[in-house]
Amino acid sequence: MASVVHVAVGVVCRDDGKILIARRPDHLHMGGRWEFPGGKVESGESVQQALSRELLEEVAIEATDLKPLVEIRHEYPEKTVLLDTWQVTAFSGEAEGREGQETAWVAVDELDHYQFPDANQAIIEAIKAAEFSD
Ligand SMILES: Nc1nc2c([nH]c(=O)n2[C@@H]2O[C@H](COP(=O)(O)OP(=O)(O)OP(=O)(O)O)[C@@H](O)[C@H]2O)c(=O)[nH]1
Numbered sequence: 001m002a003s004v005v006h007v008a009v010g011v012v013c014r015d016d017g018k019i020l021i022a023r024r025p026d027h028l029h030m031g032g033r034w035e036f037p038g039g040k041v042e043s044g045e046s047v048q049q050a051l052s053r054e055l056l057e058e059v060a061i062e063a064t065d066l067k068p069l070v071e072i073r074h075e076y077p078e079k080t081v082l083l084d085t086w087q088v089t090a091f092s093g094e095a096e097g098r099e100g101q102e103t104a105w106v107a108v109d110e111l112d113h114y115q116f117p118d119a120n121q122a123i124i125e126a127i128k129a130a131e132f133s134d
């Protein structure tokens, strides 16, 4: 059985309710599509540590408060991912694509206008559901 890639994913939420998305570089898996920033959990790291590291490396955001949102397991033809997704409710720093990626702050009801990897539909639904329970 192929192994599952454990990925820490951050839904960074600004005070005005907008969410940070970034465009995946063309040469990567799901290149050209928009994503929530994050990356693979490395051995010896907790998922929170991985997420904090990835947010700083990719979009210059220092997360100061994380809460679990949803875990999505998705099978792509080439690999299976576990998207361990957290809401970043407090952070410091100005978001910028440190790896040259385009970034955008998007209202929840505009997320549907962007093309994400297939696994992300379930994350977007969880974001919409969380909005009403806050
Ligand atoms: N970061 C992130 N990855 C996602 C999302 N949705 C999704 O299917 N993935 C998949 O999760 C996998 C791992 O994410 P990644 O490429 O960001 O990993 P990483 O930052 O550690 O990259 P690296 O391996 O180049 O160092 C990729 O196959 C990617 O396509 C998402 O919203 N955010």
Ligand SMILES: [Mg+2]
Binding pocket: 037, 038, 039, 040, 054, 058
């Ligand atoms: Mg990444």
